[in-house]
Amino acid sequence: MAGGQADSSIAGTLELIGDRWTFLILRDAFRGIHRFDELQHDLGIARNLLTDRLHKLVDHGILAKHQYCAHPPRYEYRLTAKGIDLSPALVALKRWGDKHLAGGEPPIVFVHDQCGEPLDQTFVCWHCDQTVTPGGIRSRASR
């Protein structure tokens, strides 16, 4: 993995979700935590920041605010398709932590919903029909 220039989709992505809390809010959204107070208690984030981060995520179409109770108005924040597309990133971070941060057994594993066996996250070359390790990756200008 070498070479390249202004590879700024990473920078752009991080501008949206790259602060201390947003990733954790998204992790919780994946874990089924959708309501303001649940998020606040689970994360220990300041309430004003949670308000702010949720609004930002909604503005960018990563979460959708949807009313689950009319009177009194109560809202849930759920992942959109765009939000669900972030799961590979969350998984990659989790796997790195599991491997490199002390702590023995990872508390959670990701499994295939059809067979229940653990999943692996890999790079695959469809041309050679084989999986590729991080060392076998090169970057190239697209055109």
Added chain:
Amino acid sequence: MAGGQADSSIAGTLELIGDRWTFLILRDAFRGIHRFDELQHDLGIARNLLTDRLHKLVDHGILAKHQYCAHPPRYEYRLTAKGIDLSPALVALKRWGDKHLAGGEPPIVFVHDQCGEPLDQTFVCWHCDQTVTPGGIRSRASR
């Protein structure tokens, strides 16, 4: 992808590398930018912060400081194996940005170093011997 409790390898990982700059420093390290001044110019980060982040990354064994010139002493910061293991996370963020942030052609693509064809990042179930989309993932307590 549902359920689960204190899944904190993500939180732990983000505590190390989850601030505004560290991810970008690592991205640059993957791109072949290894020296203090190169990083400072490329990122526009404040010099004191860069010093601080680099030291933290070295302390955690993600980068290694290695002297490339004895007199005067000059140093480079290079990824360790632990650092290289973060590439799936970087790739996932880049791919998300390429897909969801306006901007047409991604400036860089990742290709297989053996054949030069683009790579895909996927989940695979070795048990069923098939690839799995984000929607086909479930999480489960490990034991």
Added chain:
DNA sequence: GCTCGTCAGTTGCGAAACGCAACCCTCTGG
């Protein structure tokens, strides 16, 4: 019909992190 509790926020203030510019030191080249 008054109090208690829940959910979803907003406001205000002190503390920590950040951004910027200036400075330092060791060399190397002209």
Added chain:
DNA sequence: CCAGAGGGTTGCGTTTCGCAACTGACGAGC
């Protein structure tokens, strides 16, 4: 011997964050 590059450190003002208190609309219990 002066300029410039590389690799930082120091100091100070501004932003952001963390925490706690307050609001406000309900609903449940008595």
